[in-house]
Amino acid sequence: MQIVDAQVHAWVSGDSTGHHRRAPITRDVLVDEMVRAGVNRVLLVPPLWDPEGNAYSLALAQAEPERFAVMGLLPAGVEDPAAAIETWREQPGMLAVRFLFNTPERLAPLLEGRYERVWPVAQESGLVVALHVPGALEEADAIARRFPRLRLIVDHLGVPRGASGPAAFDHLPALLALARHPNVHVKAAGVGDYALDPWPFRSIEPPLRQIFDAFGAQRVVWGSDLSRLHHPYRQCVTHFSETLAWLSDADRAAVMGGNLCRLLGWNQGGSEERGRAA
Template sequence: MKITDAQIHLWSGAGAPPHHIRAPFTIERALSAMDEAGIGRAVNCPAVWDPVANEYAEQAAIAHPDRFATMGWFSLDSSSGPSAVDAAMSRTGALGLRFLLYAAEAGPILASGALDWLWSEVNDRNLPVALMVLPEHLPLIGPIATRHPQMRLLLDHLAIGPFDKLPQAAGHLDALLSLAEHPNVAVKATGTPSMATDDYPFGSVQGVLRRTVDAFGPERTFWGSDITRMSCTWRQCVTMFTEELPWLKGHDLELVMGNGISDWIGWT
């Protein structure tokens, strides 16, 4: 089984937030750790705190096209437009976009239609776009997905924040799972150990994972680690899915562990 991590961050500079490792997570460091954990390749979401992370992502994809692909970002300010999408998608290894909208002020922006130009561009280009949103903004995602059926949306971390713990962390699960009715919406089951209230193999999160796979199916539920903020090892992030979920086996397991995300973003 070829394992693809649906979300990591590579960066070479300083400035990482305190819930991530503070030292740069370089290409070489990632490759060594991936080999040790048995991970074939990873989708790099360039670190938003490093202003040259998109350039560094391109370096990774050029040097190791079989190990790294990119979902890049740009600033969503008044100067943004179709040319920003052109620039992002022209980079070697770029397969889609990813934006961090995990803030209270993102709600009015999503509701106002201020980003409709972006959704239209992504829809017209049939691109995948990943979003990290607050749980209270999940009801805004369905109408966007409906209006732009060719846009392939990915919701990061099951919309669970880095400091959220069960049971509160899953308080929005019904709202998240209701989005499964939209065939162009998928979820990343990334960073799930962070919400656990117990140690490996994190049995406290199994119920959330099973409900998610039941709703979205294994073809729209993607394993990943967000490893630079995990307290467990990368190998444990893998084996909690491959060895500790008795209800996830065979073809379904292969989809969750890499084939699904590869199909969704077109990483052949």
């Protein structure tokens, strides 16, 4: 089974305030972590704190396209987001785009309609869009309803930043309601950090089971959010690949990489051994 991580921040400079890991995750650091955790591929998600923006992640993806690809961020202050999205995938290694609406300041432009021209352009171009919208899942619902061919991923299962224990899933009814839209996937990134108990994080199995029952294994993608993890990378992998008893072998293969590669059109022809080699 090929393991593909749907979210890792890689960077060489900048202060990772708010994440557990403060030292930069460079290419060599990441590859070492991947080998030890048994991860074959990584979708790089450039962090806001990196002054180079998408550049470092794109350089890694262009050098090693079977190991890395990028879900990029629009540069701050871009004048015409729709025009930028129209040619987004012309950048080698750039396979998707992520929008951060996880603070009142970042959510305001969405509520003001500044992205209205983005969604139809993304839909027509086939671009995969990830939305980080904790506390405003109704906005994801509205976008999915209006643009049924737009492929959407809801980040972090909609969990608010810093939430843990039962409160992490207070929003669960709103998340489950999104399952009625066939174009919506959910990203389960580092969900063990929401648990109050150690691996295998049995306390969060009930909400996870509800999410799988609603969306089906074919619409869940696993990720680590490595820089935020408070537990070992390998535990994050095996939480989904080994301990969720309701998943079949085919389900595990889909969640742990197949779904993401299918969504992104990321060629799955490379060998696992080549993906593991440093």
